[in-house]
Amino acid sequence: MRLKIGIWGFQPGYEIILEQIGIPYEKISEDTNITLENYSVIIISEIVQESDKPVILEYLNTGGSVLLNARCWANLYRKKLKQKKVRFLISDNNSIYSSLGLVDIYTKISFVDSRELDILDEGLKIYSTKIGNGFALIFPFEINSLVLDTQSLRKRFYTERKELPSEIVARVSKGKLRELVRISLERLHHKRGLPFVHKWYFPDSSENVFIFRLDTDFCSSHQANNMVEVCRKNGISATWFLDTTSKERLQNYAEMKDQELALHCDRHLVFDDYKSNLDNIKTALSKLEKSRINPTGFAAPFGDWNPELAKVLDDINLEYSSEFTLDYDDLPFYPFINGKFSKVLQIPIHPISLGWLRRSHFLPKEMLNYYLRLIDDKFHSNEPIIIYHHPHQEYLDILDQVFQSVNKYKIQKMTMFEYAKWWKKRIDTQPDLYFEETSLRSNLEKGDISLRITLEKGSIITKLNKRIDLANLKFIKQKKVERQPDLNRLRKWCWRDVLYNYESIRGKRKK
Numbered sequence: 001m002r003l004k005i006g007i008w009g010f011q012p013g014y015e016i017i018l019e020q021i022g023i024p025y026e027k028i029s030e031d032t033n034i035t036l037e038n039y040s041v042i043i044i045s046e047i048v049q050e051s052d053k054p055v056i057l058e059y060l061n062t063g064g065s066v067l068l069n070a071r072c073w074a075n076l077y078r079k080k081l082k083q084k085k086v087r088f089l090i091s092d093n094n095s096i097y098s099s100l101g102l103v104d105i106y107t108k109i110s111f112v113d114s115r116e117l118d119i120l121d122e123g124l125k126i127y128s129t130k131i132g133n134g135f136a137l138i139f140p141f142e143i144n145s146l147v148l149d150t151q152s153l154r155k156r157f158y159t160e161r162k163e164l165p166s167e168i169v170a171r172v173s174k175g176k177l178r179e180l181v182r183i184s185l186e187r188l189h190h191k192r193g194l195p196f197v198h199k200w201y202f203p204d205s206s207e208n209v210f211i212f213r214l215d216t217d218f219c220s221s222h223q224a225n226n227m228v229e230v231c232r233k234n235g236i237s238a239t240w241f242l243d244t245t246s247k248e249r250l251q252n253y254a255e256m257k258d259q260e261l262a263l264h265c266d267r268h269l270v271f272d273d274y275k276s277n278l279d280n281i282k283t284a285l286s287k288l289e290k291s292r293i294n295p296t297g298f299a300a301p302f303g304d305w306n307p308e309l310a311k312v313l314d315d316i317n318l319e320y321s322s323e324f325t326l327d328y329d330d331l332p333f334y335p336f337i338n339g340k341f342s343k344v345l346q347i348p349i350h351p352i353s354l355g356w357l358r359r360s361h362f363l364p365k366e367m368l369n370y371y372l373r374l375i376d377d378k379f380h381s382n383e384p385i386i387i388y389h390h391p392h393q394e395y396l397d398i399l400d401q402v403f404q405s406v407n408k409y410k411i412q413k414m415t416m417f418e419y420a421k422w423w424k425k426r427i428d429t430q431p432d433l434y435f436e437e438t439s440l441r442s443n444l445e446k447g448d449i450s451l452r453i454t455l456e457k458g459s460i461i462t463k464l465n466k467r468i469d470l471a472n473l474k475f476i477k478q479k480k481v482e483r484q485p486d487l488n489r490l491r492k493w494c495w496r497d498v499l500y501n502y503e504s505i506r507g508k509r510k511k
């Protein structure tokens with residue numbers, strides 16, 4: 001039995017998510033031999049033509065698992081569809097999706113009469129049903145278009161206090177949608193009595209990674225040197241995104257041999273057009289070259305991103321970039337722009353910096369707690385821990401304590417470049433996986449990649465190997481992550497958002 005997902009039609013958004021999760025998949029169509037043996041799950045998010053319906057229905061009726069959206073479901077079974085525009089959905093307290101909490105979607109959702117279906121999550125409007133011997137799981141939204149959304153807006157982030165920190169970030173919670181798909185695929189595999197197997201997110205079976213990003217934003221050499229001292233004391237090689245306006249300061253950075261040096265900007269701006277972005281980046285690159293700095297990656301000022309900037313990055317061929325208005329709190333991926341996949345790996349980070357906590361009137365103790373909680377949450381939800389800071393804002397005591405706490409976990413400290421390189425190796429490692437009674441077979445030998453295998457009773461991380469005997473593995477019950485209370489308040493209108501947005505526009509005009 002082959003463990004492989006079939007995607008009906010061209011769905012680049014789904015391809016991004018399945019690549020992030022690290023599960024084998026391929027595109028399928030009416031010409032594909034769609035059998036229970038060949039595909040562990042089929043994803044349908046494009047309307048199926050009348051003449052192709054029998055193949056899908058046969059797969060379902062004989063015991064297949066299908067993931068589809070309500071629109072396709074209504075089309076397949078000739079049901080009536082209702083639609084409604086929503087900004088966000090909130091998961092139920094006690095469902096398999098509880099940990100997701102608030103999911104921003106800003107789209108039209110569709111639903112069919114749910115009386116015929118089983119509720120998997122009322123809040124998220126996710127339903128399931130048995131069909132013949134098979135099982136269908138139904139989403140109210142179109143994952144593909146949501147993942148490809150490139151709009152951004154100011155969002156507030158959860159903490160247990162009244163005034164919340166905010167930042168302008170990607171409008172759609174893409175990381176949560178990825179997790180929603182993972183949980184759903186896991187369910188659909190288990191329903192067929194199959195293990196759910198995907199490539200692990202971190203190298204060497206490590207339980208997580210920690211990456212510290214610094215945007216220099218015209219900080220003094222003195223401030224930079226103080227910062228690097230705290231990093232070194234805690235064994236951290238940070239990734240420094242450099243502004244290039246001062247030759248003396250670049251000289252100082254060039255001497256930091258144990259840190260990663262990357263590119264931020266010359267003028268601290270992202271432009272709407274190709275030429276201005278190219279000029280700004282080329283000026284910065286030539287200044288870096290004169291200081292003998294060879295930048296590995298790029299992070300745009302203000303986390304701003306647009307397709308014209310993406311084109312420039314593609315053309316100058318850097319290893320990776322990192323912009324939270326495209327995506328945040330998620331796994332790396334290649335963006336899909338203007339009909340093709342970019343060559344520059346996008347590495348999302350957590351977008352709230354100490355600067356924003358200060359603006360939201362956090363006391364030092366609250367700032368520290370914000371990050372300690374974030375690290376713990378990310379550790380338990382298997383999301384890379386990537387935070388960022390501006391050295392001119394200092395707060396070295398707080399960062400020192402954050403680093404000490406990171407050092408207590410069994411996690412790998414990496415630079416962005418190291419993680420990007422490893423992630424690309426992970427993408428290149430594409431094992432064919434087969435499940436045979438109690439064992440897992442792969443066509444690939446041991447490498448740098450581990451697999452996460454889950455059964456209904458629990459999960460385990462183990463090195464990729466030609467043969468893995470499941471009976472010999474000790475599966476560990478997965479820890480349930482509780483959803484935070486009172487999430488609605490995150491999206492209630494707030495005068496501060498208006499003020500901050502005004503200041504943000506004004507700040508960019510002045511530069």
Ligand SMILES: [Zn+2]
Nearest residue numbers: 215217301302
């Ligand atoms: Zn900056």
